[in-house]
Amino acid sequence: MIVRSQVIGCGSYLPERLVSNAELAAMVDTSDDWIVERSGIRQRYLAADGEMTSDLAFAAASRALESAGISGSAVDLIVLATATPDHTFPATATKVQRRIGMKHGFAFDVQAVCSGFVYALSIADNFIKTGQIQTALVIGAETFSRILDWNDRTTCVLFGDGAGAVVLRANRGKGGSQDRGILSTHLHSDGTHHDLLYVDGGPSSTQTVGHLRMEGREVFRHAVINLASVVGEALAANDLKASDIDWVVPHQANRRIIEGTAKKLGFPMERMVMTVEKHANTSAASIPLALTEAVSDGRIRPGQLVLLEAMGGGFTWGSALIRI
Template structure:
């Protein structure tokens, strides 16, 4: 099946992609020297072999800025043409101003609205959906959407079940208004009732949570429970996207999932009856970069020549909150 023909609607077309990774690479063998783990233990449970770790000066805004420069160059767009900037992140440089404002200043794109979206690992999908709404409404024509994270700065390096999972990095896309092709639909969900299965117990208003001894700024996760909820939620949101557009799972050309765990990715691909050759996988080299993972994977797929214009892509993510969502688009 194919989606209905355009009927005068405005689409958000991805005009360019970009990404940026910190220079430092931390392998599983490196981790085995600082925590009780091994390459085999990590790979068999997550599929991760290595991850990038931000060094001095490699802030969330700097990673996002570098990714944005590449996306703008790929799109042939000047910073002065941007009329909206949205950054998905759960590790902002500062509480305020937003990371989007910091990147806006670095780009020299002052004047347009710029703000952050915090939906944990679903941040980029939520940000992309938000920008799509602006473009559909006619209030933006050229949007810059970024997912950027420095998760390793909130990792407890003594906790082997979580410190092995995360990495740093950023990805970006430039969206342009188009009358023919682009994002077909987006689907977002959340369930705050599951917050303590995957969370950071530190904040400004609530401060340190008293029931979490030695909490600090770190990631707390009940891995098995998160896995079960993620697989179920992603199955549902994939069906929702296809049903909303009258499409069949076999119409998809590529699945570009959040890169949290290879087993979750494989479970989603199996549900879609998709061979892994049609799934973009970067988790082995990047680890879980939270909101950076989907745009990082997308940029790699585009620049490698795998993803071609006209193909049907499904982007999906699941994160703390819980939050989850999908984006179905014609690239």
């Protein structure tokens, strides 16, 4: 028998304020056509004044726990992926821990930008597989609107705020690809590309939050190559073909990146879960937001094979193969 980390619940949260491309066009030199053509984005949600990453994370976590049918007191571990924490310290995860009533175990943040949720999932999975914990809450939550330069039309139109979460629980199976749970995770990083996607601030450098800076064309080129590679790695590790995968839930950065990756790997677009049009790029929150939507509307069903993949600043990138 082998221990797998089974997804037993998922949940998401979006702020109330919906901002259309037309509203942004009144603020910066852009247009709905320009944004849609280059990214596929039509709208995004922005956190309200005073609404913090921990608030979004708590809301998504509460819904995931409700979906799983358990209380916060049953959770042994919280791993919260975010590039926009409430404070430099303590970890935003510990604020969620307090609010869900988790009195034992431990909680911490992970920073891998848009790949953060896959990183967090991998960490929680390893704690479960080694027997150190039984139940984990994995969250991706961002308030990216707080680090955007609203005068830079090439970046401010691409991002939004939101949160998503999954509950993992130890499940004993036979060890084959038919077991429900996380089958494998694959993580990578390459620090030589720092200047292509970064934030120009931080407590150690400028003592300011800073703003997001990006070389879009170069990021696009690396994204398609790296994502195709790490998806191929997941398939090879499990002796599977692209046709064996029921659904791909990619990081929702840009429609063209998703299409390029699908084409390179031979995945039909009908099996790619797409929410970028409605949510924009919510960084670490994008995969759990998309996953929750596809589970909620019935597309993703128990027993299906689901492949997650993401790339973010650093560069970081990774994939996870799950039988739901």
